[in-house]
Amino acid sequence: MSDKRENMAGSVSGGIQSVDVALRLVGELAQCGGPVTLSELARRAEMPPSKAHRYLASFIAAGLVVQAGRSGKYDLGPAAMEIGLAALARHDFVNRSADALPELRDATGMTVLLSVWGTEGATVVRWERAPAPVITSMGLGTTLPLLTSASGRIFLAWSPPGAIGGHLEKELALTRSNPTQSHLDYDVENVKALRERIREAGFATVDGRFIPGLVAVAAPVLDWQGEAQCAITLIGTDPAAIRPDGKVVSKLLEFCHGQSVALQTQATG
Amino acid sequence: MSDKRENMAGSVSGGIQSVDVALRLVGELAQCGGPVTLSELARRAEMPPSKAHRYLASFIAAGLVVQAGRSGKYDLGPAAMEIGLAALARHDFVNRSADALPELRDATGMTVLLSVWGTEGATVVRWERAPAPVITSMGLGTTLPLLTSASGRIFLAWSPPGAIGGHLEKELALTRSNPTQSHLDYDVENVKALRERIREAGFATVDGRFIPGLVAVAAPVLDWQGEAQCAITLIGTDPAAIRPDGKVVSKLLEFCHGQSVALQTQATG
DNA sequence: AAATCTATTGCATAATGCGTAAAAAATGAG
DNA sequence: CTCATTTTTTACGCATTATGCAATAGATTT
Known part of the structure; x- marks a missing residue:
C-alpha cells in the first residue's frame, strides 16, 4: 500500500x-x-x-x-x-558603491537608496540619507512594491518575467481590491506598456501620487545578461528634480552606467 | 548494547x-x-x-x-x-545610529566603524568612510581580530569570558606560532591585565604597530547587563588624535554613552 | 491562591535521512 | 571525434531519527 x-x-x-x-x-x-x-x-x-x-x-x-x-x-x-553580510558582500556592488553613493547624494541633494531583488521583492540594502530633512523611515531590509515604487519598477522592467511573475500578480490583485487607489488600476496590458516605456527611457520615476509629497527616480545596474542586479533610487521632495532631461537624472544614469560597466568587466567568468 | x-x-x-x-x-x-x-x-x-x-x-x-x-x-x-538584513534591523542600534555615525565622522574627521560580536569574531556591520584619503579596504562582514584591533578589544573587555574563550585561545596560539610579531606575545596573564585596563579606561586604542600608519580608538555600547552590544571604532592616521584626553576620544565616549542609554531605556522587557 | 497559558521533556512508532553505488553529464586529452 | 576521467545527480534498503501526543514544570494573570 x-x-x-x-x-x-x-x-x-x-x-x-x-x-x-x-x-x-x-x-x-x-x-x-x-x-x-x-x-x-x-x-x-x-x-x-x-x-x-x-x-x-x-x-x-x-x-x-x-x-x-x-x-x-x-x-x-x-x-x-554574518550569513546575510556574506551574501551581501558576494554581490559586491554593495561594497563597490559604498564610496560612490555619498557622492551621488551630495551631487543631487537627494536621499540615495540601493536595493536588490530578494524573495520578497525589492529589498533596501543600503541608503544614504540626504542632508535635507526628508521624512523617510526606511530601514535596511525594507521591501518595496513592484508597481508603486521607483525601485520596484526597475526590477519590473529589467528582470526575467518568471522571477517577478508571482509578485506582480499579487500586487495586481491587491490594486483591484483597493478601489480607493483607482488611479493605479493596472492590468496585464498596462503593465506591459509600462515595462516597455521604462526600458526605453532607461529609468523609472514615481511622483507624489504614491507617497504624497515625495518623488523618486531610479535606474538599474545591469549585468552581462541585461538583467538588473540592483537599483539605485533617488528620493526627494521637488518634482522638478526628476525631469527626464534634468541634471539629477543624467547624473543618476551616468552613475549606473559606470557601475554596470564595472560589474560586467570584472565578472567575465 | x-x-x-x-x-x-x-x-x-x-x-x-x-x-x-x-x-x-x-x-x-x-x-x-x-x-x-x-x-x-x-x-x-x-x-x-x-x-x-x-x-x-x-x-x-x-x-x-x-x-x-x-x-x-x-x-x-x-x-x-533578507535574513541577514532582518537580523541587522532587529539589533536596532544599526538603524538608530545610521544618522549619528556620519555626524561622528564629520566631528572627528576619522573613518567610523560599527561592529557587533558574531560567531566568527568582531564583525563590521556598517561604516562611514572619512573624507580624508585613508586606505582601509574593509567591507561589510569583515571580521576583526580580538587582540590586535580596537574593535576586537572592546569585545575582549566587555563580553562574558565564555563567549570569547575559544577565539581568544585561537589567537593566542596564533601569536605564539608567529615569532615575527614578538612584540604582541600575549599570554593569559597579559590579556587579563589588558582587559582590566580597557575596562577602567572605558575605551581601547591600537597604535600603528598592527596596521602600520593607522591608529584606532573604540568604545562599547553597553546593554543593561553591562555587555557590549556593539563597538564604535574610529580609524585615522594621526596618532595625536587618539590621546586619552583628546577631543576625539571624549566625543566617542559621549556618543557611545548616549547610545547605551537609548538602548537600555527602550529594552526594558 | 487558583487558574490559565506557555515552555520544556520523555517515549513509542514509523517515516526519513544515510551510505553505498551506479547512472548521467561534463571536462579534457590524444 | 572518441575515449578516459572527473564531477554531478539519482536510486534504494536499512537503521537512525524526527514526530505527535501527553505529562511536567514554570510563568503570568485573575
Whole structure:
C-alpha cells in the first residue's frame, strides 16, 4: 500500500524535509518584526510548539537564533547577520558603491537608496540619507512594491518575467481590491506598456501620487545578461528634480552606467 | 548494547541533527569567498558530495542558495540577504545610529566603524568612510581580530569570558606560532591585565604597530547587563588624535554613552 | 491562591535521512 | 571525434531519527 514513494508532505523540494521545515521557520522568524514567543512562532509556521522548540534548539546552538533576555522570546542571532553580510558582500556592488553613493547624494541633494531583488521583492540594502530633512523611515531590509515604487519598477522592467511573475500578480490583485487607489488600476496590458516605456527611457520615476509629497527616480545596474542586479533610487521632495532631461537624472544614469560597466568587466567568468 | 540514548554523532545540540548539518553547510558556504563547486563545498564541510547535494536542493528551493550561471557553482542567494538584513534591523542600534555615525565622522574627521560580536569574531556591520584619503579596504562582514584591533578589544573587555574563550585561545596560539610579531606575545596573564585596563579606561586604542600608519580608538555600547552590544571604532592616521584626553576620544565616549542609554531605556522587557 | 497559558521533556512508532553505488553529464586529452 | 576521467545527480534498503501526543514544570494573570 505504501508503493507511493513520493513525498507525502506538501513541500516537495527534492531535498531534506527537516531543512524545508527549518527554513520555513527562520523565514517566519525573519518576517516577525522582533522577538516572538515560541507559541506565536509555532502558530505562524503552522506546526506544534514542541516541534518548533526542537528546531530552535539547533538554531540557537549555531548562533542563528538567540533567546532575548529572560522573557524567553526568540530572535535572530549573530550568525544570521554574518550569513546575510556574506551574501551581501558576494554581490559586491554593495561594497563597490559604498564610496560612490555619498557622492551621488551630495551631487543631487537627494536621499540615495540601493536595493536588490530578494524573495520578497525589492529589498533596501543600503541608503544614504540626504542632508535635507526628508521624512523617510526606511530601514535596511525594507521591501518595496513592484508597481508603486521607483525601485520596484526597475526590477519590473529589467528582470526575467518568471522571477517577478508571482509578485506582480499579487500586487495586481491587491490594486483591484483597493478601489480607493483607482488611479493605479493596472492590468496585464498596462503593465506591459509600462515595462516597455521604462526600458526605453532607461529609468523609472514615481511622483507624489504614491507617497504624497515625495518623488523618486531610479535606474538599474545591469549585468552581462541585461538583467538588473540592483537599483539605485533617488528620493526627494521637488518634482522638478526628476525631469527626464534634468541634471539629477543624467547624473543618476551616468552613475549606473559606470557601475554596470564595472560589474560586467570584472565578472567575465 | 544500544542502551545509550545519547546522540552518537559529535554534534549534540539537543535539536534536529539534519539542521545541525544544514547550518554547518551554509556556514561553510558563507565562509567561502564566492561561488564554489559541490565537491569543494562537501570537502570543506566534511561530508560526501551526495549528502551536500541533497541539502543544497532544499536551500535552493528556499532561495537561500543559487546556482551561479551554468558553471553549476553554488552561492548564497537572496533569502540569505533578507535574513541577514532582518537580523541587522532587529539589533536596532544599526538603524538608530545610521544618522549619528556620519555626524561622528564629520566631528572627528576619522573613518567610523560599527561592529557587533558574531560567531566568527568582531564583525563590521556598517561604516562611514572619512573624507580624508585613508586606505582601509574593509567591507561589510569583515571580521576583526580580538587582540590586535580596537574593535576586537572592546569585545575582549566587555563580553562574558565564555563567549570569547575559544577565539581568544585561537589567537593566542596564533601569536605564539608567529615569532615575527614578538612584540604582541600575549599570554593569559597579559590579556587579563589588558582587559582590566580597557575596562577602567572605558575605551581601547591600537597604535600603528598592527596596521602600520593607522591608529584606532573604540568604545562599547553597553546593554543593561553591562555587555557590549556593539563597538564604535574610529580609524585615522594621526596618532595625536587618539590621546586619552583628546577631543576625539571624549566625543566617542559621549556618543557611545548616549547610545547605551537609548538602548537600555527602550529594552526594558 | 487558583487558574490559565506557555515552555520544556520523555517515549513509542514509523517515516526519513544515510551510505553505498551506479547512472548521467561534463571536462579534457590524444 | 572518441575515449578516459572527473564531477554531478539519482536510486534504494536499512537503521537512525524526527514526530505527535501527553505529562511536567514554570510563568503570568485573575
